[in-house]
Amino acid sequence: MKEYKPKKVSKTYLRNAALYYLSRFSSTEAHLEKILINKVRKRSQENTVSEEQRRWIAEVIADCARDGLVDDQSYANAKARSLHRKGWSIWRITAALRQKGVDEQKGLTAIEGLESINPDLEAAIIFARKRRLGPFSKNKSENTGPSALGQKAFAAFSRAGFAYDIAKKILRAANEDELFEMLEDDF
Numbered sequence: 001m002k003e004y005k006p007k008k009v010s011k012t013y014l015r016n017a018a019l020y021y022l023s024r025f026s027s028t029e030a031h032l033e034k035i036l037i038n039k040v041r042k043r044s045q046e047n048t049v050s051e052e053q054r055r056w057i058a059e060v061i062a063d064c065a066r067d068g069l070v071d072d073q074s075y076a077n078a079k080a081r082s083l084h085r086k087g088w089s090i091w092r093i094t095a096a097l098r099q100k101g102v103d104e105q106k107g108l109t110a111i112e113g114l115e116s117i118n119p120d121l122e123a124a125i126i127f128a129r130k131r132r133l134g135p136f137s138k139n140k141s142e143n144t145g146p147s148a149l150g151q152k153a154f155a156a157f158s159r160a161g162f163a164y165d166i167a168k169k170i171l172r173a174a175n176e177d178e179l180f181e182m183l184e185d186d187f
Helices: 011-024 029-043 051-066 072-085 090-099 104-112 119-131 148-159 164-172 176-186
Strands: none
Touching: 011 029, 011 051, 029 051, 072 090, 072 104, 072 119, 090 104, 090 119, 119 148, 119 164, 119 176, 148 164
16 A cells, blocks of 8 residues: 655645635635645645745735735625525624634625615515515414414524514514515615
C-alpha cells in the first residue's frame, strides 16, 4: 500500500481554490478564509496552517476583494433580501449573517435596506402562509385559541424568531385580507 503524501500548498493553489469556490458560491471574506484554511489543513500532515500560509490566504482574499469577487456588503444585502422573502424574522436573518462572518454594521445596513416598512410583519405573514397558520389554516379556529394547536402555532412563531405581538396579530386575523390591511396600515 502506498504511503499518503500530502500535496504541497502554494499561493497559486489557494488562488485557484478561491476562484473555483467563488465561481460557484457567493461568500464573505471571513467565510472564504474558513474555506481556504480547511483546504490547507486537509493537505497538510500536521493538520495545521503555517504563518506563511495564513499570509497567502490573507493576500488571496485581499486580491479577491480588490477585484470585486468578494464584497461583504453586497453579500449581506442579497442574503437579507433572500431570507426575508422566505419568511425569516429579522432576528434570524441577523443570526445567519453573523454566522457567515458579516460584521454587525453591514448586517444592520442590509436589514435597513429591506424594501418594507415593517419587514418582520411581512416575513411573519409569509411564514404563516408557508406553515398554514392563522388565516391560512384549513381549520381557522384551531390556531387562535388556548388549545394545544393554538399553543403550537405560537411556539412555531417563537422558534422562528418572531415577537409575541406579531404572532398574536397574525393568528387572531380573521382572514388573509385583514393581514394585508395590517401591512397597508403600516405604510
